[in-house]
Amino acid sequence: MWKAEEHNYNILYIQSDFEVSGMDEIRVSEVIGKENGQAIAFEPGEAAVIQMPVGYINRIADMVKSSQSTFLLESSMPSYNRLTVREQLRFIAKWHGSELKVENIIRQYKLEPWKKTHLSKCTEEVIQRMGYIHAMMSSQKNILAVDPLHSATVDNIHLFHKALQQMKRTGKAMVIITQSTEEAFVLSPDIYKLNDQGLKPVATDDTSEEPNVKLKRLKAKYQDKTIFIDLEDIEYIESSEGKVLINISREKFVMDGTLAQIDEDLRSYGFYRCHRSYIVNLEKVKEIISWSKNTYSVVMDNPEKTKIPLSRTKYNEIQELLMHH
Structure with a gap:
């Protein structure tokens, strides 16, 4: 059995057989x-973060x-719209036999302004937060989180991290699947990718260098055309599935070359x-967010x-660059 290197709360077991004592698993072949x-494998006290196509997620x-x-x-969790936030949490705690104190949870997850509000009148942010808490209170030891950060606010991203840490401490086993590579990296600095070839870790170290070539504009492909993109219009450039993509205002353009060369x-x-x-284009960076001691994001x-x-x-380096840029 091969075990991925541990980093923070991301761990994955990739196995050559299916005999796992005391653990449930998802077979990649299926x-x-x-x-x-x-x-x-769902490993108690740990979480694996995996990016994959939406078809595999479903x-x-x-x-x-x-x-x-x-x-x-999931993003839409079942709830009783006639119940208030506090009543729903009490119901969940009783149903699952959770020992978590509802009033403490309300305070920790910033629900005090909403505790007497019926769920039918709550915002999507509150409903999403309730889903995180439901998972935390559940009696099941395994948690499969599907796109848990979809449309999440900054507050909810922080609170999902809090929920993850609390579930780790109680020994829950978590697998988090998402179609967004960016959201996967928000959850952990070490993620995995699932495609038709199977599972593989996404490398995060920068080890390659290419010769220096200076450019004023970048050449890219759009459908059957070759276009030239001004550098000031570019938000960020990414490497995904063996392709280098330029991102501009929700559009992606394929370009030749390696990310190291660019x-x-x-x-x-x-x-x-x-x-x-x-x-990233430093001119397009709005802020830097620290989700945990090992997980950071640049917000465009x-x-x-x-x-x-x-x-x-x-x-530290990017902060210095942003201060003097």
């Missing part, structure tokens, strides 16, 4: 529809729905490689407030 010897969610040992945390080309133009898979100044992963070793 997800991707082809022969594969890997499996994702397949895994359907598989887990029939499991008695696994709690499925990093070298653009370094003197106000671009910074904040992560092995990402280069766009309508989506895109959160780009920031390597721990580059946290």
Whole structure:
């Protein structure tokens, strides 16, 4: 059995057989529809964060729905709209036999202004927060979280991190699946990717260098056309599935070359490689957020407030660059 290196609360077991004593698992072959010897195991007190296509996410969610040992945390959790926030939490605690104190949870998860409000009148932010708490209070030891940060506010991202830490301490086993690489990196500096070839860790160290080539504009492809993009319009550049993509106002353009080469080309133009898979335009950076001692994000100044992963070793350097840029 191969065990991924431990970092913070991200751990994954990839196995060559399916004999796991005392642990449930998700067989990769059943997800991707082809022969594969890997499996994702729910490991008590740990969490694995995996990016995958939406089709695989739906397949895994359907598989887990029939499991008695696994709690499925989705963006829309069942609730009784006639109950208030406090009444719903009391109901959940009683149903699952949770020893967590409802009043403490209300305070910790910033629900005091809403505790007497009926769920039908609560905001999406509050409803999402209630889902996090439901998972934490559940009697099931395994938690499958599906896109838990979808449309999440900064407060909710912090609170999901809090919920993760609390579930770790109680020995719950967590697998978090998301279609967004950026959201996966918000949850952990070490993530995995699932595609039709199986599971693989996403590398996060920067080890390669390419020759220096200076450019004023970048050449990219859009459908069957070749276009030239002004550097000042670029928000960030990412490497995904073997392709290098330029991101501008919700659009992605494919370009030739490696991220290492582009990093070298653009370094003197106000671009910074904040992560092995990402280069950001420093002019487009709005803020830096620390989610935990090992997990950071660069927030872009766009309508989506895109959160780009920031390597721990580059946290201080990018702050210096932003102060003097």
